[in-house]
Amino acid sequence: MKNAYTWGGILVVVFASVVGDVLLARAMKQVGDVHELWRRTGLWAVVSRTLGNANFFLGVTAMAVAFFSLLFALSWGDVSLVAPASASLTFIGNAFAAKIFLHEKVDRRRWLAAVLVAAGVALLAG
Amino acid sequence: MTFRKYLVLAGVTVFAAAGDSMLSHGMKQAGSISLHHLQNIILAVLNPWVAVGILLLLAFFASYMNALSWADLTYVLPATSLGYVLLALVAKFALHEQVSPLRWLGIALISGGVGFVAGGPALTSHDHSKSPPFDSAQGKPPAKDVRNGAPPVGSASAEHDAPAVSSGVRR
Numbered sequence: 001m002k003n004a005y006t007w008g009g010i011l012v013v014v015f016a017s018v019v020g021d022v023l024l025a026r027a028m029k030q031v032g033d034v035h036e037l038w039r040r041t042g043l044w045a046v047v048s049r050t051l052g053n054a055n056f057f058l059g060v061t062a063m064a065v066a067f068f069s070l071l072f073a074l075s076w077g078d079v080s081l082v083a084p085a086s087a088s089l090t091f092i093g094n095a096f097a098a099k100i101f102l103h104e105k106v107d108r109r110r111w112l113a114a115v116l117v118a119a120g121v122a123l124l125a126g
Numbered sequence: 127m128t129f130r131k132y133l134v135l136a137g138v139t140v141f142a143a144a145g146d147s148m149l150s151h152g153m154k155q156a157g158s159i160s161l162h163h164l165q166n167i168i169l170a171v172l173n174p175w176v177a178v179g180i181l182l183l184l185a186f187f188a189s190y191m192n193a194l195s196w197a198d199l200t201y202v203l204p205a206t207s208l209g210y211v212l213l214a215l216v217a218k219f220a221l222h223e224q225v226s227p228l229r230w231l232g233i234a235l236i237s238g239g240v241g242f243v244a245g246g247p248a249l250t251s252h253d254h255s256k257s258p259p260f261d262s263a264q265g266k267p268p269a270k271d272v273r274n275g276a277p278p279v280g281s282a283s284a285e286h287d288a289p290a291v292s293s294g295v296r297r
Contacts, residue, residue: 028194105250116239123232
């Protein structure tokens with residue numbers, strides 16, 4: 001039963017952080033290249049355009065949900081399981097979500113990178 | 127990829143690793159926090175390690191947003207995962223902790239993944255329709271076609287329209 005809670009918590013963490021990453025990535029693509037924008041319109045325009053973006057706020061909210069559900073999951077399960085499992089599953093989940101929702105061309109090179117990094121993170125944090 | 131962009135990616139990596147380790151160090155000094163003693167969180171912020179850690183994580187967030195404005199999510203995430211490697215190296219050489227063979231394997235896997243993704247393009251998605259270069263590119267060709275007149279116009283404008291239509295569909 002405790003195991004089910006732990007894995008449920010991990011899944012909530014992974015889901016919330018993937019949603020947050022995708023929303024933040026979409027928000028910044030809508031804002032446009034920050035370097036170019038800064039040069040043309042100044043720093044203040046960059047900041048106000050970012051903070052005024054609805055996806056940015058939704059993304060930050062999802063990140064906050066991910067953070068607090070991580071705290072809950074950590075109180076239910078061991079750090080050595082919760083931390084690496086949620087970090088490495090987030091990498092894999094992000095690769096799927098970026099392909100589906102952000103239309104990124106996730107080719108073999110990027111799949112391999114996501115899988116290698118996910119495995120490496122699991123080993124390091126485990 | 128310009129030098130400045132590599133600098134931003136390095137910033138994401140270093141700020142995240144440094145911020146996390148400072149927070150971790152500070153929170154161990156501040157003691158554990160429970161839901162019944164939430165005021166301890168405010169006291170924890172007064173710890174200099176925690177305060178600097180929070181500032182560094184804000185810097186991380188700013189450079190992460192910066193990177194996402196010109197690169198794919200599936201590029202930025204693996205590229206900045208070198209922070210995990212950095213933390214392990216700091217643990218080994220600065221804190222003199224034991225790094226097990228399994229962890230060295232983890233470091234090797236992450237570095238390999240970073241190498242794979244760094245060899246490819248940074249940006250593959252073009253669904254940000256507001257970016258200026260695209261608008262001007264779509265705006266100019268029809269004007270030229272009108273001046274040229276005659277049959278070639280049809281084929282030329284068809285070529286110019288193709289990218290415009292496909293990017294329109296993605297919106």
